[in-house]
Amino acid sequence: MDITSCKILLRAAVVTLAVCALPQTGNAENLILDEIEVRGAAESTQQESLTVREVRESPARDIGEALKQVEGINIVRKGAIANDVVLRGMQKDNVNVLVDGVRIYGACPNRMDSPAFHIDFAEVDRIDIVKGPFDVFHAGSMGGIVDVKTSAAPRGLGAELNVTAGSYGSVNASASASYGGDGMSGLAGYAFKRSGVPRDGNGDRITGIYPAADMNRYKDDKRDPGAYTIHTLWTKLGYDISPNTGTTIGYSYQDASDVLYPYLLMDAEYDRTHRVNWNIKSENVSPLVRELSAQVYYDKVTHLMDNRLRFVSIGAAPGYTMMTNANTATLGANVIGTFAAGDGAVKAGVDYYNRNWDAVNTLYNKLTKVYTVQPMVPDVFVDNVGLFAEYKAPLGQAVTLTAGVRGDLAYVDADKLREDRIASLFYRYYPGGSFTNSRDFGEASGNVQLDYSPSDNLDLFLGLGRGVRMPDPQELYANLKRPTTNYIGNPELDPTKDNEADLGVKYHTDTWYVNAAAFVSRVNDYINVTNLPAPAGLPALPAAKSFENVDARFWGFELGSQVSLPSDFFLKGSLSYVDARNLSGDRPLSEIPPLKGTVAARYDNGSFFAELSENMSARQGKVDGDLNESPTGGWATTDIKAGVTRGRFTVFAGVNNVFDKQYFSHLSYQRDPFASGYAVPENGVNFYVTATYRH
Numbered sequence: 001m002d003i004t005s006c007k008i009l010l011r012a013a014v015v016t017l018a019v020c021a022l023p024q025t026g027n028a029e030n031l032i033l034d035e036i037e038v039r040g041a042a043e044s045t046q047q048e049s050l051t052v053r054e055v056r057e058s059p060a061r062d063i064g065e066a067l068k069q070v071e072g073i074n075i076v077r078k079g080a081i082a083n084d085v086v087l088r089g090m091q092k093d094n095v096n097v098l099v100d101g102v103r104i105y106g107a108c109p110n111r112m113d114s115p116a117f118h119i120d121f122a123e124v125d126r127i128d129i130v131k132g133p134f135d136v137f138h139a140g141s142m143g144g145i146v147d148v149k150t151s152a153a154p155r156g157l158g159a160e161l162n163v164t165a166g167s168y169g170s171v172n173a174s175a176s177a178s179y180g181g182d183g184m185s186g187l188a189g190y191a192f193k194r195s196g197v198p199r200d201g202n203g204d205r206i207t208g209i210y211p212a213a214d215m216n217r218y219k220d221d222k223r224d225p226g227a228y229t230i231h232t233l234w235t236k237l238g239y240d241i242s243p244n245t246g247t248t249i250g251y252s253y254q255d256a257s258d259v260l261y262p263y264l265l266m267d268a269e270y271d272r273t274h275r276v277n278w279n280i281k282s283e284n285v286s287p288l289v290r291e292l293s294a295q296v297y298y299d300k301v302t303h304l305m306d307n308r309l310r311f312v313s314i315g316a317a318p319g320y321t322m323m324t325n326a327n328t329a330t331l332g333a334n335v336i337g338t339f340a341a342g343d344g345a346v347k348a349g350v351d352y353y354n355r356n357w358d359a360v361n362t363l364y365n366k367l368t369k370v371y372t373v374q375p376m377v378p379d380v381f382v383d384n385v386g387l388f389a390e391y392k393a394p395l396g397q398a399v400t401l402t403a404g405v406r407g408d409l410a411y412v413d414a415d416k417l418r419e420d421r422i423a424s425l426f427y428r429y430y431p432g433g434s435f436t437n438s439r440d441f442g443e444a445s446g447n448v449q450l451d452y453s454p455s456d457n458l459d460l461f462l463g464l465g466r467g468v469r470m471p472d473p474q475e476l477y478a479n480l481k482r483p484t485t486n487y488i489g490n491p492e493l494d495p496t497k498d499n500e501a502d503l504g505v506k507y508h509t510d511t512w513y514v515n516a517a518a519f520v521s522r523v524n525d526y527i528n529v530t531n532l533p534a535p536a537g538l539p540a541l542p543a544a545k546s547f548e549n550v551d552a553r554f555w556g557f558e559l560g561s562q563v564s565l566p567s568d569f570f571l572k573g574s575l576s577y578v579d580a581r582n583l584s585g586d587r588p589l590s591e592i593p594p595l596k597g598t599v600a601a602r603y604d605n606g607s608f609f610a611e612l613s614e615n616m617s618a619r620q621g622k623v624d625g626d627l628n629e630s631p632t633g634g635w636a637t638t639d640i641k642a643g644v645t646r647g648r649f650t651v652f653a654g655v656n657n658v659f660d661k662q663y664f665s666h667l668s669y670q671r672d673p674f675a676s677g678y679a680v681p682e683n684g685v686n687f688y689v690t691a692t693y694r695h
């Protein structure tokens with residue numbers, strides 16, 4: 001245990017004692033029982049949720065990391081923060097990650113700033129997850145949807161303060177204030193986080209994964225310049241136009257700087273995000289019209305990354321040999337109505353978004369002193385318009401039918417992709433191709449779901465769905481000439497279609513539930529990374545990384561349970577598995593997580609809790625050798641945490657990876673086409689203390 005950690009633990013002990021000494025006010029409510037009730041009775045077997053309690057209690061540094069405790073969710077580890085969400089083995093654009101329904105995309109072509117990175121915990125009220133192609137209300141919810149819901153101002157005056165301090169000099173502090181009155185409300189908040197570079201189970205910094213001879217290693221004095229610094233500001237205003245009509249507008253700004261990504265060959269200098277979201281909703285408009293809503297949003301991310309911290313940049317005049325300046329902006333709108341239809345209701349609407357993505361790469365050659373500037377993501381515009389409707393109605397006493405359809409038209413245009421670049425680069429790797437810098441797509445998706453409740457305690461779910469997602473701008477039009485391998489999009493890619501069947505069973509009482517879900521899907525035109533050989537002819541070009549459509553098969557299951565025992569004891573357990581095969585290539589699909597599970601035992605009397613949990617992951621031996629993927633060993637780690645609530649104060653502290661295990665998540669390397677080739681280890685033993693004040 002290092003000195004800093006000792007100091008933190010000591011401080012935690014002092015603060016905890018101080019809080020225990022405070023007079024206790026009000027009745028202790030048991031949040032865990034409430035959660036069991038919601039998860040047992042209200043959520044379908046396809047739904048999951050993560051509550052703000054679970055987010056707050058975990059030492060997770062971002063939403064992606066907090067989500068990994070949910071059945072069926074894994075993360076891609078790239079560094080200390082900015083973990084990417086993987087749902088049932090589906091990642092990137094195969095899964096929709098939204099904030100209050102707002103589409104937010106990362107600017108980085110390496111997915112340094114994945115969508116979930118752009119929002120701070122302190123803004124979050126709840127995270128809703130639907131697994132499988134059962135959401136027709138948003139374009140591209142193919143493998144599922146993760147919708148982060150931000151907090152609204154509660155009634156009266158409110159204030160919240162949170163401070164977390166932990167190992168590696170990490171700090172996460174936030175403050176928010178709110179007012180909810182008759183007809184209007186407002187809230188504002190600010191959050192700050194920073195951390196040094198974490199250490200793995202061997203006690204080494206995660207920036208130390210490169211062999212001494214690797215030019216991409218961190219400079220000796222840049223092993224720990226700080227792992228990230230992030231400031232986030234947000235505000236939300238609500239106004240009731242009439243008793244049944246309300247409107248809200250929210251704005252957030254996030255400034256992340258000096259974010260390290262040992263998983264990749266570059267690090268981020270900055271990442272700046274603006275997000276504006278306006279909506280209006282009218283309820284009980286007439287007996288026929290139950291609800292009408294409209295939403296308009298805009299967000300924008302600017303991102304700069306380079307390799308100035310790496311050994312290879314020593315002696316380079318501009319301070320780097322590789323830099324990418326990336327920007328993305330999304331403008332979207334939707335109008336949705338819910339109408340009475342017989343015994344049931346139809347929710348229908350139209351949505352539109354325009355997404356721009358532009359990334360300019362600069363390579364600097366130290367010998368020739370020549371700069372090469374390339375339109376890596378060539379100012380691509382995507383326009384997507386969708387029409388959707390979902391009908392939900394009871395069929396007799398015990399069965400509910402839900403049926404949804406959605407149609408999308410998309411137009412993609414790569415503004416900066418010139419004909420000469422297509423001829424000199426794209427046609428060399430795709431000879432005989434006859435494409436231009438634009439594409440259009442038209443696709444339909446839909447689902448039928450049956451919820452059957454033969455008794456008050458038992459729910460059965462059967463769902464059949466077809467989900468679709470369009471190829472993203474990078475998969476279509478990326479292009480980058482590099483000394484060793486080129487990187488090139490495939491302008492002839494087709495949209496990916498997921499045809500899936502899901503089965504779920506849930507048994508629940510007031511004090512416990514057990515939920516089992518299984519799925520099998522045939523994914524047509526899955527977009528997979530592929531290696532293209534060096535093309536014939538002159539001038540000579542090297543081999544390239546690109547994308548291809550393959551047919552794939554996925555299947556898997558999740559088991560989850562939460563149980564309330566006598567004397568304020570609780571148990572929680574989960575198990576998730578997914579298996580995916582590239583049918584076209586007759587081999588496993590790459591980047592598929594192995595079997596994982598958790599068990600946790602908790603004592604919680606509403607004012608004091610202590611929890612012990614065990615996290616387990618099996619070995620993953622199903623790997624794609626053609627993409628140089630290799631197996632990852634299994635592991636088990638132990639976490640403990642405890643906390644006290646006294647009136648408005650809560651203090652909790654925890655130790656994760658108690659036995660200081662050296663271990664790797666399977667999704668911590670081989671992020672082609674930009675992978676460094678080295679896996680980033682998970683954190684060794686680490687401590688955290690959180691103090692919260694809520695008014």
Ligand SMILES: [Cu+2]
Pocket residue numbers: 108109110111112113268303304305
């Ligand atoms: Cu980047």
